[in-house]
Amino acid sequence: MDLSQPVEENYANPKTCFFHVLFKASALAFYMLSTLFADSFVIIFVITVVLAALDFWVVKNVSGRILVGLRWWNEINEQGESIWRFECLDHESLARINQKDSWLFWWTLYLNAVAWTIFGIFSLVRLEVDYLLVVGVCLSLAIANIIGFTKCRKDAKNKIQAFASRTIASRFSSTLQSAFSLV
């Protein structure tokens, strides 16, 4: 067994990864370099928030599905209660998820939130309330995605464990059954 050359996985979905990073990076970059582009706060605000919202949508609906096979949303049922629903790919597909993809997904999610927090601290220190508004909106979008996907991942793990234990239990009982039936 030749372990000297471990198999190098490439990104399985390069286009999705690209878009996943693109909107986050452009929102951050635009915010940082805003004074070079436009001197009107309105334009900066609108473009940054639109980019952040696009990023939120892309992560939630596209890259979450394709890169890590998770999805979350909120529904209101008949009784008027709000239910958070989580959806994940089945066990075999989850096991086949590209490791690089999922690494990129989670790390850019966290780094994005950290970057916006740092910007927020800067604008707080400089007492720029307007920019604090921008940072606040972008940060809350980032945090919403993080929370949603973390809950979804935990839920997926629970489901897999439940499935695995059910499989083991059923196998066990069927083995017992067959053993006893032939006695």
Place this chain on the structure above:
Amino acid sequence: MSNSHSDTIPLRPSNSQSDIDEIRSLIDDSVHSGPAVVLPARHPATTPPPSSSPFISSNIPPPPPVSSSSSLQKLQSVPAAPPPPPPVGNSSSIVANGFGPPPNTLTEPVLDTVKRDLWRIVSNLKLVVFPNPFREDPGKALRDWDLWGPFFFIVFLGVALSWSASVKKSQVFAVAFALLAAGAVILTLNVLLLGGHIIFFQSLSLLGYCLFPLDVGALICMLKDNVVAKVIIVCLALAWSSWAAYPFMSSAVNPNRKALALYPVLLMYLSVGFLIIAID
């Protein structure tokens, strides 16, 4: 191997392939011979299809990509901008049963998601703002809330106001945006604290959609400069907004407290209306 399989099956160490072969031979025999075949006790209900997938031998149906529900009333989540909750309508009812078809929302093409979200915005708008005699109980309408529509309307209103302003454009925008966003949150809290039954995001979504008439009013005021015309247009827009918001807000609270819940809403829309008139 293929002697009479009708009563006993010889004991064998089981692995999936041998199970499959066994089943296959049993089926063949039953087809050829006719008498009832005694399947081994291991495979009671579901006879796995004779394909060679390695995961067949369990009796459990293939794991549906089922959603489990965890209910949370308040989640530290999105204020002014939207989580578009995707599967709605038919697929939500499938998911709600627990065992539906394979993940059609997980593997659907991106264009489908976009179309579905856009369609949801339009349908929510129609539901909330336009007169609809077939509208079901207002408390239950807007059940598939989404925040994309409100986000767009708030931004549009801010941009329209800022455009009409000749000075301090950025301040106008920031004030309008913050006023509307914070106002929606506070109004929702007001309803909740009055003992009303409304979901936080549903209410945010509703208040945002009811801004649509004011958006239209602001757009028209941007184009016309006559003060009297502006007043008339804004009054009409205000009346429309309040008319749209009324059934939802009033059905959410105790009838004694209807006025307490509605008055702040009217006040907020009134202040936005003044902002539209006063900007020149």
